[in-house]
Amino acid sequence: MSDERQTDTGTGIEIELQHRRGNFSLDVALHLPADGVSVVFGPSGCGKSTLLRAIAGLEPEARGIVRLRDEVWQDEHHRLPAHQRRGGVVFQHAALLPHLSVLDNLRYGWRRAGGTAALLEEWIDKLELAPLLARRAATLSGGEQQRVALARALVSRPQWLLLDEPLSALDGARRAEILPYLEAIKRDAGIPMLYVTHSVEEVARLADHLVLLDAGRVTASGAALDVLNRPDLPLALREDAGVVLEARACHQDEHGLIELDTPAGRLHAHAPAARVGHRPGTPLRVRIQARDVSLALQAHTDTSLLNLLPATITALSPLPGGQVQIRLDAGGQLLLARVSHRSVERLDLRPGLQLWAQIKAVALLV
Amino acid sequence: MSDERQTDTGTGIEIELQHRRGNFSLDVALHLPADGVSVVFGPSGCGKSTLLRAIAGLEPEARGIVRLRDEVWQDEHHRLPAHQRRGGVVFQHAALLPHLSVLDNLRYGWRRAGGTAALLEEWIDKLELAPLLARRAATLSGGEQQRVALARALVSRPQWLLLDEPLSALDGARRAEILPYLEAIKRDAGIPMLYVTHSVEEVARLADHLVLLDAGRVTASGAALDVLNRPDLPLALREDAGVVLEARACHQDEHGLIELDTPAGRLHAHAPAARVGHRPGTPLRVRIQARDVSLALQAHTDTSLLNLLPATITALSPLPGGQVQIRLDAGGQLLLARVSHRSVERLDLRPGLQLWAQIKAVALLV
Amino acid sequence: MSPLWPAILVTARLAGLTTLILLVLGMPLAWWLARTRSAWRVPIGAVVALPMVLPPTVLGFYLLLGMGPHGPLGQLTGALGLGTLAFTFEGLLLASVLYSLPFVVHPLQAGFAGIDAAVLDAAATLRASPLDRFVSVVLPLSRPALVTATLLGFAHTVGEFGVVLMVGGNIEGETRVLSVLLYDQVEAMAYGDAHLLAGGLLLFSFLALLLMQRMGRRTVLAHE
Amino acid sequence: MSPLWPAILVTARLAGLTTLILLVLGMPLAWWLARTRSAWRVPIGAVVALPMVLPPTVLGFYLLLGMGPHGPLGQLTGALGLGTLAFTFEGLLLASVLYSLPFVVHPLQAGFAGIDAAVLDAAATLRASPLDRFVSVVLPLSRPALVTATLLGFAHTVGEFGVVLMVGGNIEGETRVLSVLLYDQVEAMAYGDAHLLAGGLLLFSFLALLLMQRMGRRTVLAHE
Amino acid sequence: GQARIAVASNFGEVARLLADDYSRRSGHAIQVSTASTGKLYAQIGHGAPFDILLSADDTTPLKLVREGLAIEASLYDYATGRLVLWSRRPELVRDGEALLRAGTFNKLAIANPELAPYGAAARELLTRLGRWDALQPKLVLGENVGQAMQFAFTANADVGLLPRSLAMEAEKKVGGSSWLVPQEQYRPIVQSAVLLSRARDNAAAVGFLQYLRGDAARAVIRAHGYD
């Protein structure tokens, strides 16, 4: 089940936990990279929060092993209590300390972890908490509470961030503002994250490693690209199915359009405003959703579809609702396209057929 | 600000509320239809929850008028206490009664409102709560709590549903399962809903009326289609911009592809699995996102883009990040398309140009 | 042991009734103290606790003064044709209630103060009137506080004796309670009887306290 | 009024120290009672409340038995070279603590029971050790319970007099507290003095209780 | 030197006056502790640091002597109490005996006969008058004479059979009416003092007992209503 590539002691993260709560049982064995974002994805009630709580040391009856690099948080012989595990937890319900102001909530963990004033100010700034500092938790809106909880975890100098749907109460605009900061933490601070989310967008943007959880068991665990592109997994059936490509920025025009080198060929994409200014050579990640890929038998250049990739159909699989999922090989890279059954008939789509995959530049998520 | 079309006493919903909480002040005047879903949309902290609480009677210091058809919940002279307003509230944090089992939580409002056994069973079934009935609130996962809170409000025979992000803690699959039930309530039961959400998808699927709230003030209020299609509003700037068309189902093929009659012409779309089986003539709503519309100078029939609509460019407006939003007139109906600046240059797009709008059938949201 | 039975009966009646009255009076008072924003909250809270700082017999003396024919309460009851309350069971009850009030009100107040307003709001939107919410939400959620209040109120009434002695006048079958009897035995140096009675009282009270704590829990689980 | 000052000093010292000791002992005990799942919880909770059901003088009598040269405690203190505790300030302190324990433990227990585990979990992940959490989260969140406990403990110690009289022996400057003095004055029909003293005691206690309730609130706001 | 004397509550005031007077004369410091005789007995048995007991009866000192806790030679009857029927109502008590026989009052306050010598004396009087059983419903018992006095003083009991010492005090304050019960109607209420064993060599204590026998002390005691 779990990918066993990082079994080298001392570098990766090792989690092996068993726990029962009523009828529900959690039984997971995971090896995660110690320097990236591992996203835990799964339906409501599958045990995501329980897993995070057990890792953080909040489920005293959970048995097993939790090891972060060479630091053992828990094994058969001993068990660090929660306050000695240096995890930064954002709970699903913010769980702010109700008797303290926002500032004192932030300072609570920050002081105990010996943070610097600069660190505190940095996150107050980035998450725009300055107007809230004097307020009590109970007077904050749902989204405000979530931002405070996030900042509180970040300023407590965690060695591992455990985030339980940290952005779920935020509107799209806020979410878009905060995601880059999380990406920056991942990139710059080298703090591993375990990130629970229901949002495929967040998975695609953040995940280095992806863990699929179902009914307390791991159904898949591996590099995010691999898991996201595995069409046999439940995820691939979802509306948001797609593939993620590792890319390299080549050129950015004066309007912000980026040319990308990808295994599938040259692509054009737009970067979100917050991330304009990529140097040539910067490694990037592009997500191509199956629903955004259309197929054409010829290359049409008189349309606004900027991206045209020559490809070969390798397989067709029907989906519920009269749609068909098509696997394409584009220069050795897997692409997914979702089209109507009617199109399959009309264009006589079949394995081996060579054609063009068309993708709008504005549809590419970088 | 608010649309004043439904001032007729006795039929619509009238809300006129002023309330201060610390630095924040809420000041709204709204007329809403009494038989549909009014979605309240706005950034975190703009006062959505406060508005709902004030309507429900939970903010005793809020002054103003709340009238549902001919029932006055509050005006200058008198003020019904919360328990006499027959609203069904789903709170942002589920707020289950912690000392009661799930079943007793459901029965709490149900019994007081004199619900039937059938009603209780119906919602236990629909929201799949049977396995949870004996459990305490504290042992439920975040999403499970939200489902229970939803059911609890629904079985209390409300005359008005006030829902504060009722699906935010649910995964996409669950959300997709529950949305149709909410649509059915709206269609069948004639209970008006005030629905707070951050999700554009939920707006598009549910909203009859849309209220945009910002910093405690109404910035737009009107029929959902009008508001969603007003390009000068903040929403139009968002990634999810698009237009919503009223359509009529004509024909559904054996694979589930539906032919739709719309003001813009004939369209093909896929219905989600849960909603297969539309009779010809059923009124439907299609959402066409700007990002899904590509433009072609000629009509290409050898592609999987099933929908081709002749259209004329009426305006171009640049967006941040090198994208351009294009307004199209398709048989009198507004369409929006979002393309790269590069495409504008390459195809020489300009107002007055006649071309084809291409849309994938799988991209249409019915 | 003949004087024992009347004393047991009086004690049981007094402690039971006092606890009941204390809960009935104490709950609304405690709720008000816990939830009001009135400036009176703090002084009234202090006044409730005040009888405690007087030695019981002294409090009893002032109660006697108040209840006597020249006292304000005595004049009131006299005008109502009730005679004076001193040396009657009713007078005793009044004194007990007054003296044990803080033991009931303050724990309840502390318990009520901890109840999450969000849960009460939810109950209100589910059509529960304020009284209904109090019974169906506040009380079950403040179970530990209720048990404490009942326990302190009951135990204190059983053990209380200074006020009882003073206001009651030690009349067999009417106002002579176990605590007074026990006190008499110790004063009269009848230590053997005293040991027996004290032992019995402790054992019984222990069992009663156990039962009370357990019942408190049961009732709530069965609730709703 | 010469006997007044020593009595005031003894009372202040006794009530202050008793309340302090009660809080120090009562907090861990109450925390344990509120959080444990042990089967001992209920019986131990009952035992704590048990001293209350005995009339104070009777309890004092048994304490005297225990502390006397032949009692178990007396033998212990004797063996430790401490002499006997009866009729000393220390003995008085011990008796007061024992007798007022339930007034502190039970309200605290009720308060602690209401604390949301999620908040404690959050504090733990922010590096707060159990003791740290207790001080920085549990105590501020149980402010109403703490105020109640302090208030009941303090007031009860000031007003208590049966145990004090028995164990202390009414020795001026050492064990004669205000409540005993007041009792003596009433017994001796020195009503004028008694009214004055009772009035003063009530006024002072009222102010002390007010201050206590307000301070409780302040401290918390200033906290962290 | 210094001595602590344990005094039955009803004699506390007088004892303090005597102690002050004695201190002025002798230079010895005397501390007075008051409680009921029963409590004092229990305390002495458990090591209370008292040197002298001024009891409200004559049996407790004897008991202490028998138990070896007090010195027999020092036994001294320092006062004899007198019983008075007192009422706060000025018109009520004219012929006390007739009043007791008629029973035209709401309550009669006495001290608990089991605990207090004055209570026992009251019972003896009522028994002699043949009214003990008949008056049962009207009796209210104080734990000690002080309480019985408070019942009558607050007028909750119309009449009380009380020590003359307290009745004099009450009359000074509020007047009222009283009847001195003839001594033949009850056995004399003898209050005795004893030196406790631990004070065998305490000059201050021994000196105080000496002083108690003197005329000055006797005058003070008599002035407060004791024979």
Ligand SMILES: Nc1ncnc2c1ncn2[C@@H]1O[C@H](COP(=O)(O)OP(=O)(O)OP(=O)(O)O)[C@@H](O)[C@H]1O
């Ligand atoms: N005491 C209990 N008894 C029985 N089942 C329990 C108990 N506590 C938790 N569970 C179950 O454990 C499962 C896992 O809960 P958890 O909170 O980890 O889910 P989750 O994956 O975080 O879900 P969500 O996305 O809704 O937050 C749930 O199905 C829940 O009902």
Ligand SMILES: Nc1ncnc2c1ncn2[C@@H]1O[C@H](COP(=O)(O)OP(=O)(O)OP(=O)(O)O)[C@@H](O)[C@H]1O
């Ligand atoms: N006591 C208070 N003092 C100051 N501001 C307050 C107080 N109570 C609420 N507010 C502010 O009122 C605003 C509206 O809060 P509300 O909970 O209604 O927001 P919301 O629109 O529901 O946000 P979200 O989407 O994050 O839930 C928030 O900015 C909040 O900070």
Ligand SMILES: [Mg+2]
């Ligand atoms: Mg969860």
Ligand SMILES: [Mg+2]
């Ligand atoms: Mg909100």
